[in-house]
Amino acid sequence: MSDPKAVCIAGKNRIAIDVLRRVRAAVPAGTTLFAVANRTDDGQDGWQPSFRRYAEAQPDVTLVGFDAVYGMEELLFLSVEFDRLIDPARFATTRLFNIHFSMLPAYKGMYTSCHPILNGDEATGCTLHRIDRGIDTGDIVDQRAIAIEDDLRCSELYLRYLEVGTDLISSNLQDLVAGSETSRSQPAKGSTYYSKASIDYAALVIDLNQTAFRIQRQVNAFHHRAYQLPQMFGEAISQIIIDRRRSTVRPGTIVERSKDEIRFASIDYDCVAVIDRFDTLRKAIADGDAERCRVLISAQPSLLCELSREGWTPLILAAYAGQAEIVSAMLDAGADPNRPNPKGTTPLMYAKDAYLRTGDTDTFRRLLDAGADPFARDMYDKTLADYAPDAAKRLLA
Secondary structure, three states, X not given: XXXXXXXXXXXXXXXXXXXXXXXXXXXXXXXXXXXXXXXXXXXXXXXXXXXXXXXXOOOOEEEOOHHXXXXXXXXXXXXXXXXXXOOHHHOOOOOEEEEEOOOOOOOEEOOOOOHHHHOOOOEEEEEEEEOOOOOOOOOEEEEEEEEOOOOOOHHHHHHHHHHHHHHHHHHHHHHHHHOOOOOEOOOOOOOOEEOHHHOOHHHOOOOOOOOHHHHHXXXXXXXXXXXXXXXXXXXXXXXXXXXXXXXXXXXXXXXXXXXXXXXXXXXXXXXXXXXXXXXXXXXXXXXXXXXXXHHHHXXXXXXXXXXXXXXXXXXXXHHHHOOHHHHHXXXXXXXXXXXXXXXXXXXXXXXXXXXXXXXXXXXXXXXXXXOXXXXXOOOOOOOHHHHOHHHHXXXXX
């Protein structure tokens, strides 16, 4: 089969951007690149970057409506988090593929970052499959497994899906472009489907008349700061820790309560609900209260790995604010000096912004001394020096 004359990436978020970047690097010269953004993509970055905005900024990519690609015969169509059902009969091409966030045939349909956690699974995965007339029923081209640890939350699982899904397409891209991929039909055994009605996110309630493990999994499955946090006993809950003490009172009964934790009974073992303190930490950063930040991080070290609704880590928040002492406290507590936001913007890039506002180099220097990479590239393939060449020369001198 000959190489396609055009490739279309349809979808959203960082996975659509990364797949587009890898396709651009892999296809023969002269291949036309198209992008179709989801209907909900308004061109504004949120906790995930806007695919529409990224595609519009690429001179070699044409952003089109979905129906514009129907009649293209020599087209490779890649769906990655696309928000519309695809009817192959409407396409002139048969080279239609989708990335689905599960190990098909399990978990067809919706909320695949939630259901495997809720159901107590030890693993899930990503599937590259052909698109047919069904819902995630097409022949499987390739798959990758993803482990589900007991403390893995749905927001973190989603980020793993994005990374593994991108790599899955990348590793099969040469065959997809050449039309030499192979596939196998999905078995009936193990096939499951969940519709949009399977979870009512407007009325989430944690069922406390359950085992400790099931309660922990419920909290993990519904913890996604960009959308919602689990609520228990009138508090937003960050995580559930299972105690080894057997419960001796009715499930859901509070056994002990402190400022940061609530111990309660379950069907079998006591649980400790950790009250979410991310907003408290964020305020302490804004106030420049380094001691308060140290206390919060010491009590809840997992706060350092949290993402704000904008996709920023606490270290990024502190770096952008130019809070050098708080940055040092976070680095001492184990914060990763190179962990970027979903757009690839690093803490050092944000520290550059603080320097441009204040002229103070202290925050930038502390990140550099901790191993921050001054040459890291974001999703636009730009480095710190590309955004502020004069400042970079002074800061890196």
